Amino acid sequence: MKAVRVHEYHRDPRIDEVPEPRITGPWDVIVKVGAAGLCRTDLHVIEGQWDPIQHPSLPYILGHENAGWVTEVGTAVTNVSPGDTVIMHPLVTCGLCLPCRAGQDSHCENSTFPGLNVDGGMAEFMKTNARAVVKLDSAMKPTDIAALADAGLTAYHAVRKAVPLLPPGSHAVVIGSGGLGHIGIQSLKALTAAEITVLDHSEEALELATTSGADHVLNTADDAGKLLEITGGGAHVVFDFVGENGTEALGITALRNRGSYFSIGYGGAVNVDTIEIISREISVVGNLVGSYLDLTELMTLTSQGKVSLHTQLYDLEDAVQAMHDLDRGNLVGRGILVPNLVG
Structure with a gap:
């Protein structure tokens, strides 16, 4: 099968021919990939940023936002069957450790992370497990939902956590209306009554923010x-979907006293004097992916038409060009890789 593999850091990945994955355990699920989302994290993987954390063995297949159709299952799998349409939670988890039992899938003590430390879904087939697959209505198209597996899930998870902080009359500021941000805006509209102001340097992204439900751009x-005028002195919550190149400082500045800065995008650093944290009583909140329950809730909102993705499709073999487009800012919304899109 064709697969997009990283062979060395700071070099473009290659399109390789590799063996198809096989069932090796009772909980395994093999999925024919219908679509794989392209994420800025993929660029950070190629830059080597994740190597000290995930320690992958090179070469391996990229792709942590995946949806498709089940083709084969292990002997213990009962929640899905061959032919089912599924979206995959980005982590393959054990279900037995304390974080898993508490529903904190992202912090599983025995997880693997397809696309970051083991083979992912930028391929024609991928292997996951029964705990990771969410069965969907067969009418849902993988190309329409794949990026919700991580970008959508991460954005939704952050908004879900912030709901108690955003009662009617509150104000949320969203920094970045790209692949994550436009999903965050829709999630805010679906879950809160907060007024939403969106910041971005791209006029196309600001147009996307408006169509996604932003009140101000x-x-x-x-x-x-x-910004301070629109928010009446500052935001109750700032969602930073960029997390680098100065948005970190902008996000802290945009807060009112006792506000919360939600860090979602990454690559930079938050530098705040402790006296400012104390005197203003501000909070800095990290956000890592989301739980299986978050993903099922997000799929419900999607089926209700309250959340949708703005996408651009590429054939799997054009993955490197898609990554260059993302890196150069030529991609608004989410890039989606589709095996055998052409022909």
Whole structure:
């Protein structure tokens, strides 16, 4: 089968011919990939940022946002059958450790992370397990939902955590209306009554923010005073879907006293004097992917038409070009890789 594999860091991945995955355990599930989302994390993987954390053995297959159709299951699998349409939670978890039993899938003590430390879904087939697959209505298309497996899940997870902080009359600021941000805006609209202001440097992204439900949009080059005026002195919650190149400082500045800065995008650093944290009583909150329950809730919102993805399709063999488009800012929304899209 064809697969997009990283052979060395700081080099473009290659399109290789590799053996198809096989069932080796009772809980295994083999999925024919219908679509694999392209994420900025994939660029960070190629840069080597995840190597000290995940320690993958090179070469391996990228792709942690995957949806498709079940083709084969292990002997213990009962929740899905061959032919079912599924989306995969990005982590393959054990179900036995304390974090798993508490529903904190992202912190499983024995997990693997397809696309980050084992073979992922930028291929024609991938192997996962029964705990990771969410069975969907057969009418749902993998190309429409694949990126919700991580980008959508991460955005939704952050918003879900912030719901108690955003009662009617509150104000949320969203930094970045790209692949994560436009899902975050829709999630905010679906779960809260907060007023939403979106910041981005791209006019196309700001247009996407407006169509996604933003109440106000501002170019990041605009006077910061406009943001404080719109928010009435600062946001109750800032969702930073960029997390680098100065958005970290902007996010802290945009907060009102006792506000919360939700860090979602990454690559930079949050540098705040402790006296500022104390005197303003502000909070910095990290957000890592989301739980299986978060993903099922997000799929419900999607089936209700309350969350949808803005996508651009690429053939799997054009994965490197898609990554270059993402890196250069030429991709608005989410890039989706589809095996055998052409012909």
